[in-house]
Amino acid sequence: MGVVCALGVDNASVAARVFAGDVSRLTSHRLRCAELEVPTGMVLEDLGPLPERLAGYRCRNHTLIHQAYLAVSDEIQVLKEQVDPRRIGVVLGSSTSGMDATERGYYAWRENGALPTDYDFGRQHEMGSAARFVAELAGVRGPAAVVSTACSSSLKSFATASNWLSSGLCDAVLVGGVDTLCDLTLNGFDALELVSRQRSNPMSRHRDGLNIGEGAALFILSCESGAVALKGIGESCDAHHISAPDPDGRGAEAAMRAALADAGMEPDDIDYINLHGTGTLLNDAAEAAALSRVFPPTVPCSSTKPMTGHCLGAAGAVEAAFCWLSLAEEGRGLPPHSWDGERDESLPELNLAPGTGKSGRPRNVLTNSFAFGGSNCSLVMGLN
Amino acid sequence: MSDARGQALGFRIVGWSAWADGLPGRTAFAEWLAGRRARHPKGERPACAAVPSMLRRRCTPLTRMVLEAALEACQESKAPPDSVRVVFCSRYGEVGILGELLEYLASRTPMSPKRFSNSVHHTATGYFDLATLNRLPSRTLSAQHDGLPLGFIEAIGFLRDHPGDPCLLVFADERAPEPFANETDDPEFPFAAALLLSAGDTTEGRRYCVRREVPEDDAPAPTDESKVFAFLRWLIGDDDELELQTVSGKWKWKR
Numbered sequence: 253m254g255v256v257c258a259l260g261v262d263n264a265s266v267a268a269r270v271f272a273g274d275v276s277r278l279t280s281h282r283l284r285c286a287e288l289e290v291p292t293g294m295v296l297e298d299l300g301p302l303p304e305r306l307a308g309y310r311c312r313n314h315t316l317i318h319q320a321y322l323a324v325s326d327e328i329q330v331l332k333e334q335v336d337p338r339r340i341g342v343v344l345g346s347s348t349s350g351m352d353a354t355e356r357g358y359y360a361w362r363e364n365g366a367l368p369t370d371y372d373f374g375r376q377h378e379m380g381s382a383a384r385f386v387a388e389l390a391g392v393r394g395p396a397a398v399v400s401t402a403c404s405s406s407l408k409s410f411a412t413a414s415n416w417l418s419s420g421l422c423d424a425v426l427v428g429g430v431d432t433l434c435d436l437t438l439n440g441f442d443a444l445e446l447v448s449r450q451r452s453n454p455m456s457r458h459r460d461g462l463n464i465g466e467g468a469a470l471f472i473l474s475c476e477s478g479a480v481a482l483k484g485i486g487e488s489c490d491a492h493h494i495s496a497p498d499p500d501g502r503g504a505e506a507a508m509r510a511a512l513a514d515a516g517m518e519p520d521d522i523d524y525i526n527l528h529g530t531g532t533l534l535n536d537a538a539e540a541a542a543l544s545r546v547f548p549p550t551v552p553c554s555s556t557k558p559m560t561g562h563c564l565g566a567a568g569a570v571e572a573a574f575c576w577l578s579l580a581e582e583g584r585g586l587p588p589h590s591w592d593g594e595r596d597e598s599l600p601e602l603n604l605a606p607g608t609g610k611s612g613r614p615r616n617v618l619t620n621s622f623a624f625g626g627s628n629c630s631l632v633m634g635l636n
Numbered sequence: 637m638s639d640a641r642g643q644a645l646g647f648r649i650v651g652w653s654a655w656a657d658g659l660p661g662r663t664a665f666a667e668w669l670a671g672r673r674a675r676h677p678k679g680e681r682p683a684c685a686a687v688p689s690m691l692r693r694r695c696t697p698l699t700r701m702v703l704e705a706a707l708e709a710c711q712e713s714k715a716p717p718d719s720v721r722v723v724f725c726s727r728y729g730e731v732g733i734l735g736e737l738l739e740y741l742a743s744r745t746p747m748s749p750k751r752f753s754n755s756v757h758h759t760a761t762g763y764f765d766l767a768t769l770n771r772l773p774s775r776t777l778s779a780q781h782d783g784l785p786l787g788f789i790e791a792i793g794f795l796r797d798h799p800g801d802p803c804l805l806v807f808a809d810e811r812a813p814e815p816f817a818n819e820t821d822d823p824e825f826p827f828a829a830a831l832l833l834s835a836g837d838t839t840e841g842r843r844y845c846v847r848r849e850v851p852e853d854d855a856p857a858p859t860d861e862s863k864v865f866a867f868l869r870w871l872i873g874d875d876d877e878l879e880l881q882t883v884s885g886k887w888k889w890k891r
Binding site: 284347359361378396398401415420436441490494495503626627 | 643729755766770775815850851
């Protein structure tokens with residue numbers, strides 16, 4: 253597994269910061285369409301260049317997923333000796349694709365009347381390009397696709413990847429997600445009045461919105477036994493509103509119950525829940541309501557979005573990576589919930605994982621991603 | 637090394653429909669596919685009569701085409717639209733409003749929140765759910781020319797896991813706006829096509845199967861023609877088998 257986000261660009265740095273509850277890594281970003289600066293979860297480190305043979309794919313999305321790929325590239329090369337590379341597929345979740353390159357290209361066209369000579373709509377903008385890029389990067393020749401359902405994209409990508417294994421289409425799938433901090437999403441979410449001027453404050457009665465982030469994560473999914481197993485996935489749709497969740501959280505509830513059923517588990521079997529927890533008024537209310545109907549109030553949970561921002565199409569995979577890190581090694585505990593401690597009395601009480609005191613190593617965890625258009629996904633992973 | 641020929645996966649097609657400006661509905665579209673009719677765009681948009689007008693008003697052109705094709709496919713197949721799973725394959729999603737959104741950014745004008753909400757890749761599935769109160773899970777993929785075969789794989793997966801629920805497989809794309817219009821030839825024209833699939837053990841609909849052969853190193857470069865139109869052309873014709881070459885290998889459909 254490889255993960256890249258505001259907390260760092262290698263697994264060790266990300267792990268150290270996420271379990272310490274490091275909220276110092278958000279940076280201020282000026283909006284293009286309003287006189288405003290807001291905190292964002294930008295990846296701070298300079299990232300290495302793409303291989304020259306893939307220069308046509310150059311955009312931030314591919315730079316980010318390339319960085320995540322580096323963490324698993326050795327494992328992938330070993331995999332290619334055990335499994336026919338033509339039966340290794342790639343499924344990534346994304347919502348932005350190479351939008352940063354498209355924005356820059358468009359601004360240049362407005363100025364000079366021409367797109368930049370290195371702009372390539374097919375390789376940089378087209379939604380499916382990230383999967384094709386990773387396939388060429390890794391030298392695998394199975395099918396490659398991008399799942400694009402806004403904020404649930406890279407959790408749902410696990411469902412597609414699982415299907416490719418169950419169908420016998422692939423013997424292994426590189427699965428994950430990537431999204432880029434760009435003007436479109438930052439200004440678009442601000443137009444919807446969903447962006448906070450402060451660090452997000454999930455589940456607090458003072459919560460007032462989300463922060464946009466960026467990131468990437470890449471996993472290797474196969475039928476072979478590993479230390480951590482994908483145990484269940486649940487999906488649902490709200491059919492309520494194009495950009496607001498069902499306030500009762502019925503869709504969220506259905507997705508969580510479906511994930512548990514798929515895993516053959518009871519709510520009591522879950523040791524930690526990574527919340528979607530964006531810090532918006534509506535998401536947190538709906539999610540808390542749904543959680544309280546499914547799980548006992550004692551289950552530790554947290555939102556990691558105050559540390560990374562909301563990575564949108566990459567959020568599912570990045571937060572699955574945090575779950576994976578928590579499971580994979582003894583002594584890490586659970587990602588703590590960072591907030592102002594001011595409970596919203598109108599919401600059911602949740603056991604928000606504290607930052608002090610070590611929590612035990614979990615055996616099974618659940619993570620949520622809920623998206624525009626009422627697209628909901630929950631995923632259960634655990635120790636084998 | 638595993639077998640180069642993948643396992644054949646079975647399904648039934650109960651009905652289908654399609655819409656494009658100048659090819660309004662399944663009959664017109666089939667005539668065009670068969671080469672018996674030319675397409676003369678009229679600047680029309682689909683009626684979407686089955687969609688409540690307040691919702692219809694908020695739909696983008698791509699979403700309207702998807703709703704028209706999807707609802708007609710359900711109706712023709714006698715499948716209740718609130719009880720189908722949906723697989724939506726689109727290379728470019730709501731690319732039609734990309735130019736407008738970029739113009740807001742370039743001119744530093746606050747963006748329309750409605751337009752932004754309507755720009756996510758799977759917008760059409762969200763409106764389908766709202767129009768039909770469908771709460772079943774759906775999937776949205778983008779995979780260049782592999783969108784066609786991988787859409788089938790996704791739908792067949794739904795049918796395998798939930799054989800009681802038919803699956804609507806939808807393909808739709810529109811032309812990229814300026815200044816990107818010359819960057820791609822696909823699609824030839826904006827369109828939506830929807831097929832209603834069901835699991836093999838029902839009696840409705842003709843049986844098909846699909847399988848994949850892994851790519852050979854000396855395989856010819858795949859053509860850039862629309863795989864969706866190639867499939868629909870085969871569907872309405874008489875040939876027993878269809879073989880389509882993509883970057884991920886040879887995909888074969890059989891009646």
